[in-house]
Amino acid sequence: MESGGGGGGDPQEGPSATPPRSRTASCDNGSPIDEKTRRTESGAAASSTAPPRSRVVYGPDGFPADGVTRAVLLHDCKHSDGSIYTVDYWSKVYRLGDTRETCVEPMMMTDTWTSCSPDWRACERHDSCTMMQIFSLKLPYTSVSLCGPVQLYGYMAVRDLLNPFRNYVFNRSRDDPFTVEQEDGFIQMSGPKRGIRMEGYVLLEYDMKIKMGGEERDDLQLIDGVAYFNNLTIMNASEHKQRIDGDCGAVDITLSLLRCAVEATVQVGISDLEHGSGLSLRLTASYISSRFVLREGIRLADGVVDPEACELNKYVVAVPWKVKLGLKLQVSQIGGSDHSVIDKFFLCSPHKHGHQNLAFKLGLATVKVKVTWSTLDIPRSLLGPDCYMYDFEAARDLGLLNV
Template identity: 45%
Template sequence: MTLSDSAYCIIHNGTCMQHYPGCMLQIFSLELAKIPMDGGSVELYGYIAVRDELDPLLNYVVNFSRDEPIVIEQGSLINMAGPKRGIDMMDYALIEYDMRIKSGEQEKDDLQLQLIDGASIIGPAGLWCPSRVRITGGCGAIDLILSRLENAVEATVEVLISEVQSSFSLSLGCLTSGLNNEIRLFDGAIAESCCLKRSVVAVVLDSLIDLKFKLGSLLSSSDLHCCYFKSKTHGHDTQEIKTDFALISVKVTWSTLPGAV
């Protein structure tokens, strides 16, 4: 959200003449594609992160500690905690990863079950449709669905859940820029008023992001609510969704990346 405030911009006919959209990398999903076990679930921990030209620090996509691994089966999606900011693709980006299967009392016991460990370079050339990239390691593989988006801006999605009437399950998916690949922003249970984690999505300028809220409980069928936001270079937009379970307040903050100045 670095350049979300347009107070000092040069605006002409509603368009900022100082800050421009750029090329961004969007990761749509991560899937545990292959594990050494036949059937069953495993405890998975570690990280997948990106470095780009804007910031040499790791921009985590997932990051699970050994003390709090995720329990997951082969073929299942891995919930993404990030990225925390938009990923610049004007130049090369580096994807780093170290994912392991917890198998013993101590970390040294997991070395023989190191799923993936290393780094991959993603180049800026060409326009990509959403593509599947497989990262293969000594004990398995993880599939990434990703795409490079031209003329894109950063959307930071914030969701507040209030006036909770009863516990319910919530699945929040997002479609961006007219593409059919859904990004899972949240999947879990809601028992009281709370703020969901911030989510950052790349959106082609003047296109839409579509947020899909699927709510349900043991006593009722699933209830689907959608809201749409048209992207822009600066500022923010808000919407409220009143449901039988709770009031959902959505705020989307728009920003170009600093490198596109």
């Protein structure tokens, strides 16, 4: 089993084909928020674990009576009152005052490299690393009586030290909310944009609201704040459901820490679709291994495909080394003569570089699936500033540690 590397390849190495400029991570686009326009506090007050909310009932054993573990939150760290922009250790190291999206792209190590040894298919030069995989987001309850579906908007973003700017896992505007059915509470994720490295702490920033009417002032704050996760306290390759309680409800996040993992980017293309009809598509990822206790699939896509669209969004998944990635594709026609549901299931073995192409002629359409492999062991020559291996390295670079 390989050790989890990542982040620091030799700056002198080069790919067998020079990477395009668009693959270089540059954070010059966009600008950070002006903290002077926010309510801020001076000084270096240390953040701490948030105390249990009064609405959470605890049993005699000290655990929540509902049996759901609560996520560990940063104390007094919210967008609504500006406390998230307080200048302290966490805000400096993880750039909480900066609203830009991560400038590290997916698939940055897909191309073969001259340093691959003995070759790119069996590369021992570029390391896998410890990664976080988020399986699902769900709305378990709301604290107000709402009949029918709930409309959610706002965002939830991961901040890791590969690049601490926002890596969105949910991002919806008020004009385009996601409708949550109360039967299952499922919230469709829109990310992450690229793999989440977990060689240290990972922060989860969120500001999600419930749309109630025509005016934004009538909306309800669902959750607001920052949670953090430690790679030393989460068991490898097992599902962890943690609840984030908020003012008007809660969000359950199910995640896992995966050691020795690589990044898989799944893309789906549709062609030869019958004119005037649409296609309903669901794509689910899972892990196939007798050693892993990972039962919940990752619902990558679920909805109606635009007939004019030639390609769907990219879906990024962390895959442990030597564990197969299972992809289940379910398609059915909308508005045409064929109402049957077609299922396809296929397995992909992880690689550090390269890609795999699959094509399925289903009668009602042709579906093409491309799986692109990459490690997060990205040479610093391809990374911009604000990229680190561990939190103490970032703190030292910012002058927060005298070491």
